[in-house]
Amino acid sequence: MIATLDQDPAGRTMRTDFEFTLPRGYVDESGAVHREGLMRLATARDEIEPLRDPAVRHNEAYLAVLLLSRVVTRIGEISEVTPQIVEGLYAADFDHLQQLYERLNTNADAVGVIACPHCEEEFEVDLSEIRDGPQGK
Numbered sequence: 037m038i039a040t041l042d043q044d045p046a047g048r049t050m051r052t053d054f055e056f057t058l059p060r061g062y063v064d065e066s067g068a069v070h071r072e073g074l075m076r077l078a079t080a081r082d083e084i085e086p087l088r089d090p091a092v093r094h095n096e097a098y099l100a101v102l103l104l105s106r107v108v109t110r111i112g113e114i115s116e117v118t119p120q121i122v123e124g125l126y127a128a129d130f131d132h133l134q135q136l137y138e139r140l141n142t143n144a145d146a147v148g149v150i151a152c153p154h155c156e157e158e159f160e161v162d163l164s165e166i167r168d169g170p171q172g173k
Contacts, residue, residue: 052077053109056136058129062111062121070112075133078141082106104133 053076061071086092086102105119114121122130151158 054136054140056133058111058125059132060126060129062114062125062129064112064114068112070114073111074109075107075136075140076109078103078107078137100130100134104130104137107137108133 053074056073056075058071058073061069063069082103086099086106089098089102091098092102101119101122105117105122108117108122109115111117111121122133125133
């Protein structure tokens with residue numbers, strides 16, 4: 037999956053759902069591991085509504101949990117992603133989803149500086165072209 041907005045050649049459609057693969061995976065009550073999922077683009081309402089939640093007023097860090105539970109539409113066979121499911125993610129998976137959310141929902145150009153492992157020369161790369169999940173997917 038490429039974390040960019042794709043339009044058809046005529047510019048009439050926009051992709052709003054993006055597949056992802058969790059590094060560890062969500063383990064459900066039966067012990068099954070769910071790694072593949074789907075995240076949709078956030079709306080203004082997605083970002084505003086959680087601010088009204090008393091849990092966010094008490095602990096601002098909880099905002100990320102509520103945001104992700106609104107935009108992650110599927111994890112494995114689970115199609116109702118609740119805040120409790122997001123709370124149950126391993127830290128690596130939670131971080132992975134937060135980074136994907138940022139890549140998908142920010143308007144800024146994502147540019148990073150990397151160094152060649154051979155000559156150590158540094159150069160800029162467009163991070164919006166980074167693929168999610170294991171290499172080769």
